[in-house]
Amino acid sequence: MTESNGSAAPERNEDMPDWEKRFRAPRVSLPDWAEDAPDRSLFVSNATGTYELYAWDRATGGQRQVTDRPNGTTDGVLTPDGAWIWWFDDKDGDEFGVWRRQPFDGGEDELAAPGLEASYPAGLALARDGRTAIVGRSTDEDGTTIHLARTGEAPVEVYRHRESAGVGDLSHDGALIAIEHTEHGDAMHSALRVLRPDGTAVAELDDTKGGTDELGLEVLGFAPVDGDTRLLIGHQRRGRWEPLVWDVTTGEETDLALELPGDVSAEWYPDGTGLLIVHSFEARSELFRYDLASRALTEVPTPPGTVSGATARPDGSVEYLWSSAAVPSAVRSTTGAVVLDPPGLKSPGSVPVEDVWVDGPGGRIHALVQKPQGVPGPLPTVFDIHGGPTWHDSDAFAAGPAAWVDHGYAVIRVNYRGSTGYGRAWTDALKHRVGLIELEDIEAVRAWAVDSGLADPDRLVLTGGSWGGYLTLLGLGVQPDAWTLGIAAVPVADYVTAYHDEMEALKAMDRTLLGGTPEEVPERFEASSPLTYVDQVSSPVYISAGVNDPRCPIRQIENYVRRLEARGATHEVYRYDAGHGSLVVDERIKQVRLELEFAERYLA
Template sequence: MSAAPAPAAGEERPAPGYRVHRPALPEVCPRDPALMVLTGDAGGRCEVFAVDARTGRARQVTDRPRGTLHCAIDADAAVWWFEEDEDGLGRWCFQDFHGGPVRPGLTGPSPGAPRGLAVVGDGTVAVGLGDRRGLTVHLGRRGGEGRPVLRVEGHAVLAGVSPDARLLAVTGTAASERAVAVHTAGGEAAAVLSGRDGGLWALGFAPGAGEAELLLVRQDGDRYVPATWRADGGVRLHRWCSFDTEITARWYPRGRRILVRQDRHGRSRLFTADLDRRTLAPVPVPPGSVLDAAPRPDGEVHYLWTDTATPPRAYSASGAALPAVDVPPVRVPGRHTELWTPGPDGEVHTLLSLPEHPARPPLVLLVHGGPADHDRDAYDPVVHSLVASGFAVARVNYRGSTGYGPRWRAAYGEGVGLTQVADLAAVRADVLARGLADPGAVGLWGTSWGGYLVLLALGTRPGLWRAGVAVKPLADCATAHRTGTPALRALDEALFGGTPEQVPDRYARSSPVRYAHRVRAPLLMAAATRDVKCPPEQVRTYLAALRASGVRHEEMWLDSGHDGYLGSDHVAVLRRALGFLDRELRGPGRAADHDSPHRQGRGKDRPPQSAAGDR
């Protein structure tokens, strides 16, 4: 919430005025809310900063060649961060807020992927570390030896520790028999909660003394309902507080109150729910998206707000002035509107951004990932760059997206991926029928699952597109399942109804590599050599199929993982993609000036109720 400090001496920014921004509020020390940690820009990398709100001073805590993203602060004002290698494996470290020696959070555990960190008031630390087979939870005193207390096979994440450090909560696949499990500090099972009747997600234990109480969200028919679990009473649904679209929530620091954030039709709502009084009160926010929201010890609510034309800004619900998030004072040019396109399971919602000129510009469908995610009425530097360069941008919340209710999220009637491609094609036709874009210059751009849909659309409906950009995509479904993480294998099996060995035809029918020989539009493929979510092996298989069929394409390989923290990588992809689309959709000699925004880099804002392991 303060300006990101200047880069370290001798460091060079990847481009003039370019910075990395992660849209999230700072983490606040429970005992002294003036002490905060956040990730900010350090010469085009994400790094961790400690901020003292009383003095306005910021201290750069980490300085690593590939950047640092995960951070936290505990009640004793120790600053935590995850120190990972180029493959995403590592350990948690900590340091006193004002500096001093760097120490391992727990000694003993082997390096793993970050799958949860919890530090309670007495200095007890629980660390979740993942590997290719599952999760191990280690417990110990801060800086001391960590002992493994729990092993969970398959997808699982440590969701929290009770304030007395006697209970651990682990969340797994939301719709499974073991959606949430509560264990004692010794590893014994205290409760196993099923999500088979819709879905169940754990959001953490209530702070403070007293009976341990775990906050949950349950899908209850066509609604999403906050719930709580106690050892003496089991799960209690608070149906008086139900919502028609996805929610997430967090405890207030005091009392049995929760702050609820609802994602609805590409925008956000905030509410305060008092669980004792059974009251629900809206927290006024402007139309747009709340990327992060946090209740403070004084009862105040701080939130990070944005819309398509406005970079994120921090606000207080009371109207009190807050330090500005370090973003450029710019607005995205053009006109920003929305479309609702008729479809077999209801209307498809699209966020449409149109440039000032020309009247019928080339159109880029910017396809979101997930699949359990959605495009928001929120600032996106890719949208900014495209609109400023004279492109129209359509962001389609196809079937399977969050923010439109359980039925929309579960609508896969035409098959995995193929359903979503049908929605992209329908929106394309709608935009063109309204005369809003050039019918001969329509392209696609997507990352991760969005890149998968780009490849599938190019192959299954080749006559509709003039160009495609796929960044770190899923390209061969069966290979990705075999080589992916436990979370992604669980996601695939839920979507396809089994493994590739059990339902091979379903995987093959939805796999882009099957249709590679049908692709006609030129493709820019940007992939990562250390990607564990969309592994490079299956990308190389797809590229080999393109070469065998003589399909014109370009390759761009990044020496990074799926979620890169280096601004230089993001801006390199942005520039390459803009140049590629300019050539393919406008032709030689028609290049526009690229009025790119000052910073680039998508933040991760995945509500806890979204399926863990989304691409």
């Protein structure tokens, strides 16, 4: 058993392995820019060894570090006038805290919304007047509340409900507030409501009405023009995510009807005449400009791979964060320039990803394969399972899988039922038989990997973080003969205890996935809980957990570990002082090193 109250930086020298360089190399997020001061930007970087917020004045080229906390900071927003930076202040990664703000040019932090107690964040929208904010909060006691906060005035509550909800956007003139809510009780599919600042309703759009075949909606943003009441939203009416323009005053809906397979999202160009379209299909993405007047769709050229974020600038250029499995991420521009190139160590690349399609019990399963070049199989193989569950693996650069490949493993990532990007039916398929559905798809890909000669059946590692960690522990118990060992990071281990201890928004999600609470549907929670099958686990198990994690809390992990200990089962546990993962580079490297060493011990 290993404990950590911090991590010591390993000796740095020219012999540092490539896998470690990938974690240490400075990287940056896509810069956010102030609507009325576009030369002022905010981004996240790990340049100091911890992910923190940075201010960037494009006019002067000056950059400065905004936050400096032991466990890092990633949640920050610029006010539209570029005068202030809001950032979320929690304690050691527990996600429970308050918003603070700091002048863009530097200075002391102050409470951004005095009078609002600490909570889990539920969205934030900042007005162009520089003194008004719409602040979403979530607590176990109150559910979700949304407040109008003005400098020098007491916050005013404009929305409250027990079910999960969140701030979507604030109109350009500050007259309208869009929120996403799940008052109907389905946390996977939101409805939309538009309010005035006094809390009175202006419009409602709810695609969940009229039956059990719920359809979700999401807020993508108000038009960036004063007095314009058009709201860009995402919908699922044709079985996938697509954008449409909804005039919240007249009720008129303009369906773009884009002939693109897969999921489509969008944001406004700054002048409101067009939309920047982000199209995701089969683990890759591409960009387009959609002209609202002519309805013409024009491709915005990007290399093959994954666009993790994109934004249109006032001059019409587009900046985007791009990578592929083989090429590290970079913030690029359609002007041809690299927008941000952090100094210092450069990340080594990795091997490209290969696409595999496997017939499964619920349809064709898409898996992504990376393997050492020029090494014949069968190979020791890592099944690296993504979290979410409503997420997906893509052809994007990832230091974790690359580290396994460097050490001679093949890596397979499975976009199981529940993953996004393959249609609404695929995402929604895991309800009620939670975990078991995903494992059926993972098993189908495992069987293909062994039968094809790629994977050595005696050296199979099941691993993942968050939901992937949950599926790892569940898989070791439900499929004990399929896996040689398991490595679970920040997992759900005891579903009932996890439900009672987790943050309120995740309780709502679990009620949706399983059809009720542990008291209402105990048989479903039992069938989906790794703790139910812990006595069938025969492979060595490694578990890492953040002691402040509000998503996969530590108590339910300790319950599982005690059951392993009582059986004398082979296991190791690593606890560290953070929340749902770590933003400290040294700590992350330490975790990967421990995982690699664990696998080496038990596969040798």
